[in-house]
Amino acid sequence: SSFSSIDEEFYEELEETLIVSDLGVDTTLKIIENLKEKVKENKVKDPQDVKQLLMEEIKNLLKIEETEYAFENKKSVILVIGVNGVGKTTTIGKLAHQFKQDKKKVILAAADTFRAAAIDQLIEWANRANVEIIAQQANSDPGAVVYDAVAAAKSRKADILICDTAGRLHNKKNLMEELRKINKIIEREYGEVHKETLLVLDSTTGQNALQQAKQFKEIANITGIVLTKLDGTAKGGIAIAIQSELQVPVKYIGVGEGVEDLQKFDAESFVEALFAKEDEEAESL
Amino acid sequence: MAFESLSDKLQNIFSGLKKKGKLSEKDVKTALREVKLALLEADVNFKVVKTFIKNVQERATGHEVLESLTPGQQVIKIVNEELVKLMGDSNNELTYNKEGITVVMMVGLQGAGKTTTSAKISGLIKKKGKKPLLVACDIYRPAAIKQLQIVGEQIDVPVFTMGDNHKPVNIAKAGLEYATKNGNDVVIIDTAGRLHIDETMMDELVEIKDSLNPQETLLVVDAMTGQDAVTVAETFNNQIGVDGVILTKLDGDTRGGAAISVRFVTDKPIKFVGMGEKLTDLEPFHPDRMASRILGM
Numbered sequence: 359s360s361f362s363s364i365d366e367e368f369y370e371e372l373e374e375t376l377i378v379s380d381l382g383v384d385t386t387l388k389i390i391e392n393l394k395e396k397v398k399e400n401k402v403k404d405p406q407d408v409k410q411l412l413m414e415e416i417k418n419l420l421k422i423e424e425t426e427y428a429f430e431n432k433k434s435v436i437l438v439i440g441v442n443g444v445g446k447t448t449t450i451g452k453l454a455h456q457f458k459q460d461k462k463k464v465i466l467a468a469a470d471t472f473r474a475a476a477i478d479q480l481i482e483w484a485n486r487a488n489v490e491i492i493a494q495q496a497n498s499d500p501g502a503v504v505y506d507a508v509a510a511a512k513s514r515k516a517d518i519l520i521c522d523t524a525g526r527l528h529n530k531k532n533l534m535e536e537l538r539k540i541n542k543i544i545e546r547e548y549g550e551v552h553k554e555t556l557l558v559l560d561s562t563t564g565q566n567a568l569q570q571a572k573q574f575k576e577i578a579n580i581t582g583i584v585l586t587k588l589d590g591t592a593k594g595g596i597a598i599a600i601q602s603e604l605q606v607p608v609k610y611i612g613v614g615e616g617v618e619d620l621q622k623f624d625a626e627s628f629v630e631a632l633f634a635k636e637d638e639e640a641e642s643l
Numbered sequence: 644m645a646f647e648s649l650s651d652k653l654q655n656i657f658s659g660l661k662k663k664g665k666l667s668e669k670d671v672k673t674a675l676r677e678v679k680l681a682l683l684e685a686d687v688n689f690k691v692v693k694t695f696i697k698n699v700q701e702r703a704t705g706h707e708v709l710e711s712l713t714p715g716q717q718v719i720k721i722v723n724e725e726l727v728k729l730m731g732d733s734n735n736e737l738t739y740n741k742e743g744i745t746v747v748m749m750v751g752l753q754g755a756g757k758t759t760t761s762a763k764i765s766g767l768i769k770k771k772g773k774k775p776l777l778v779a780c781d782i783y784r785p786a787a788i789k790q791l792q793i794v795g796e797q798i799d800v801p802v803f804t805m806g807d808n809h810k811p812v813n814i815a816k817a818g819l820e821y822a823t824k825n826g827n828d829v830v831i832i833d834t835a836g837r838l839h840i841d842e843t844m845m846d847e848l849v850e851i852k853d854s855l856n857p858q859e860t861l862l863v864v865d866a867m868t869g870q871d872a873v874t875v876a877e878t879f880n881n882q883i884g885v886d887g888v889i890l891t892k893l894d895g896d897t898r899g900g901a902a903i904s905v906r907f908v909t910d911k912p913i914k915f916v917g918m919g920e921k922l923t924d925l926e927p928f929h930p931d932r933m934a935s936r937i938l939g940m
């Protein structure tokens with residue numbers, strides 16, 4: 359931006375950028391405090407360099423190792439969880455498509471037996487991705503669906519089993535207990551394969567996402583986050599707060615409603631996008 | 644909650660300050676910084692918070708606070724009152740056409756809760772002795788039509804569909820015709836979720852709106868929305884024109900600051916709040932409760 363010196367106003371503008379990207383007050387203040395120390399330590403004088411330093415810090419925080427995707431090439435079961443309407447079912451459709459492209463045998467489990475037409479929705483995605491699906495009647499026991507699906511995955515020698523689950527708010531005790539049950543069934547019946555638990559977060563979500571991640575983490579061993587709807591104007595900065603507090607990495611991002619609209623998370627471009635608007639504004643001045 | 648409540652924090656600040664004797668404007672400013680942070684933590688938009696605090700500042704530096712025995716409580720009271728004022732009246736009912744069929748159109752981002760809320764609202768309308776009809780205009784999302792049919796059946800309200808091979812505007816028009824023939828007096832149009840920056844999809848809504856002239860165009864907003872709520876609400880309001888807002892998923896533990904942001908940029912009433920997945924989980928909006936919730940009290 360247009361700053362020529364590193365003063366309070368300059369830091370305030372950086373703070374604003376982070377806050378409006380949904381990092382939250384705590385994480386923002388923590389990051390800026392750190393930054394100020396680094397600036398002192400390294401005797402940085404140019405505002406542009408400070409901004410660069412900040413971006414590097416966030417990139418480092420979010421950086422994800424290639425080994426985090428190792429499960430894609432193992433025998434795995436993926437459990438997809440999250441609150442209502444964030445994009446779980448759609449993400450499963452996209453994942454199934456990608457794995458199928460990679461010549462893997464994929465089975466989907468329609469364990470959202472609760473929401474109206476959730477099963478039909480997943481069946482449609484299974485058709486699009488051209489993969490198999492295990493489903494029962496609406497309102498049947500989701501645990502039973504998962505049990506069946508694991509049996510099918512074993513007998514048909516599937517590479518990857520992906521389980522859809524009903525959207526549930528993290529503060530609903532009985533629904534979280536249901537999830538614990540599903541988890542147990544997978545561990546008991548399919549303990550021999552890699553277990554990946556993906557928490558899906560809508561990038562338009564504010565500070566509540568941190569609460570979501572915390573509560574879901576108590577029930578399930580979350581191994582990664584899928585940040586959806588990044589094709590909108592929200593920046594998804596809450597993922598930074600979650601990474602910094604809970605150390606759960608973002609693994610995939612959703613960038614649309616199509617079958618191809620899923621990407622592996624790239625810290626570099628994510629952080630560039632956080633600061634992009636500011637530059638646009640500056641340019642337009 | 645893990646951290647101190649706003650009220651505790653303010654109490655602490657002021658009890659420290661009071662030992663110095665009389666409070667100054669600067670002291671109040673320090674307190675308002677805590678209020679500002681609390682609002683940001685509650686997801687009220689940054690710019691909205693700035694404007695709001697500026698407005699509150701004037702009242703909070705008056706005698707009622709500076710000379711009060713409980714300045715912390717006074718500041719909270721003022722902030723609370725101003726928030727309630729900002730959020731407008733409670734009990735903003737749906738309005739109906741005096742003559743002919745009333746059209747209600749649901750719009751919003753993907754996954755906000757439009758389809759569920761369409762069914763909830765039709766249930767409410769039915770209770771008033773009216774004969775609602777749900778119209779399935781989401782031709783994009785897999786099984787969206789089926790979803791509306793199922794929730795329609797659950798609440799015993801008929802659903803008009805033409806499959807997914809017709810333009811939404813034509814489905815909407817045909818739905819209205821069907822309602823005329825079948826004696827339905829309210830038509831609720833469920834539309835596909837869309838991004839506010841998707842021009843083609845936004846034009847689709849404009850087209851429906853122009854041909855059906857809805858009495859109520861309702862923007863459905865997820866209560867968990869963060870800073871982006873202002874951009875979304877502003878764009879929908881500017882491009883489509885919104886008559887009211889419905890805040891969904893308030894049964895979670897979100898503070899729901901998006902309510903303020905949306906209200907601030909659209910100046911349109913929040914008519915209902917969604918309190919669960921059940922089709923009866925729809926309640927009138929109460930500004931005072933919302934203000935307390937946002938402040939974490």
Ligand SMILES: Nc1nc2c(ncn2[C@@H]2O[C@H](COP(=O)(O)OP(=O)(O)OP(=O)(O)O)[C@@H](O)[C@H]2O)c(=O)[nH]1
Nearest residue numbers: 442443444445446447448525587612613614753754
């Ligand atoms: N623009 C955009 N829309 C998305 C994305 N991912 C999902 N959606 C849309 O978001 C809406 C909700 O997606 P679902 O996959 O049904 O979400 P869910 O989490 O399974 O929802 P529930 O099962 O009801 O809890 C749908 O309209 C999707 O098309 C994305 O990355 N970008």
Ligand SMILES: Nc1nc2c(ncn2[C@@H]2O[C@H](COP(=O)(O)OP(=O)(O)OP(=O)(O)O)[C@@H](O)[C@H]2O)c(=O)[nH]1
Nearest residue numbers: 442443753754755756757758759836892917918919
């Ligand atoms: N807990 C809770 N869940 C809700 C509420 N309203 C809707 N939902 C859930 O949110 C999810 C999305 O709701 P939908 O009605 O499908 O949302 P939509 O806006 O029609 O979604 P698209 O058509 O994909 O854009 C579903 O799982 C609903 O059950 C609410 O008030 N509370």
Ligand SMILES: [K+]
Nearest residue numbers: 588590591592
């Ligand atoms: K974005």
Ligand SMILES: [Mg+2]
Nearest residue numbers: 446447470476
């Ligand atoms: Mg789903």
Ligand SMILES: [Mg+2]
Nearest residue numbers: 757758781787
């Ligand atoms: Mg819908």
